[in-house]
Amino acid sequence: xxxxxxxxxxxxxxxxxxxxxxxxxxxxxxxxxxxxxxxxxxxxxxxxxxxxxxxxxxxxxxxxxxxxxxxxxxxxxx
Numbered sequence: 393x394x395x396x397x398x399x400x401x402x403x404x405x406x407x408x409x410x411x412x413x414x415x416x417x418x419x420x421x422x423x424x425x426x427x428x429x430x431x432x433x434x435x436x437x438x439x440x441x442x443x444x445x446x447x448x449x450x451x452x453x454x455x456x457x458x459x460x461x462x463x464x465x466x467x468x469x470x
Contacts, residue, residue, distance in 0.1 A: 399461035
């Protein structure tokens, strides 16, 4: 399972956000979210930003956790 899929799945499940809710907040079809969630397709970099913005509209901690799970400590690894 890809990193984006794992991060999205964990955050949506942990914070009780449905794929449908995320799709609505992003203005995309639910099928797009489903493909990311089930690791059928990776979101583009621009889409990752949109996912974070949409998650922030539900819960700031959900957005922060998604970023942490997706990017990890990339700034701090040397």
